[in-house]
Amino acid sequence: MKAFYKISLLPLIAFALHSQIAIAQVSINTDGAQPDNSAILDVSSTTSGVLIPRMTADQRTGISSPATGLLIYQTDGNTGFYYYNGTTWMLLGNGEGGGGHVIDADGNAYPTVKIGNQEWMAENLKVTHYRDGSAIPNITNETEWSNLTTGAYCWYLNDENTYKNLYGALYNWYCVTDPRNLCPAGWHVPTNEEWLTLKDNLGGVPVAGGKIKATILWLSPNTGATNESGLSCLPGDKRHPNGWFNWDNLLVMGYWWSSTLFSSDHAYDRSQMYNQAGLYETSSFYKSGESVRCIKD
Secondary structure, eight states: OOOOOEEEEHHHHHHEEEEEEEEOOEEEEESOOOOTTTTTTEEEEOOOOOOOOOOHHHHHTTTTTTTOOOEEEEOOSSOOOEEEEESEEEEOOOTTTEEEEEOTTOOOOOEEEEEEEEEEESSSOOOOOOOSSOOOOOOOOOHHHOOOOOOEEGGGGOOOHHHHHHHHOOOOHHHTTOOOOSTTTEOOOOOHHHHHHHHHHHTTHHHHHHHHHHHSSOTTTTTTTTTTOOOOOOOOBOOEEEEOOOOTTTEEEEEEEEEEOOOOSEEEEEEEEOOOOOOHHHEEETOBBOOOEEEEE
């Protein structure tokens, strides 16, 4: 015989939920209604809500062996409801273009957009750890950067406070291809072929760039910029292989890595300019620092 309980007092709630008495269903309400047949716990009210555990991002990521489906509310950074999908924490909600959100190894949340059969991050990556938690070196010195043969990142002009949140980090290609993985679980740095698919989905080279460019923060005239894709690409420029920055070029150019080799010391990337609407297939030396957009597996 099915058992159900109508409980109105907090001490009784605690007793019902924590006692060793076998309870098939529990109803918590103010109107005496029976629990729905499909629910082990049925809470109803027209004047109050349910509060689940609230914690900071550090506290969330510090949970040991979270269960699949675990739900919390994050109170700092990218606030909102997060659930654990068995592999990674996900922020509940929808982004532009019918996408959602994805969270990197640092706890940064990124909106995503769907374009054709692809789903892309709608912001540049700014993670400072690989997927396994290993720290990525932040190299500020020009000589040290130019001598690298392993993964590293930097902020534009080495100024994290000014450029991190808007433009993300600049990564060398060794970082892009490190087996510890730069992108979150279930995501990866796009191949050259995946960039070609994006270009084709948006109408080809002459116009695709305008459809992914943000309508702000590019130098005028920001030719062709509509951002109708929702990708919101910004001109984060790059760091040169010798460790130099273009000090006056931030609003002019944007570069994004692919994971595909071009030659023995160059890899394919994509570039955009403030005065053109195209999305161009180019290549850069491994030691260059460029932006990264991740794509869903």
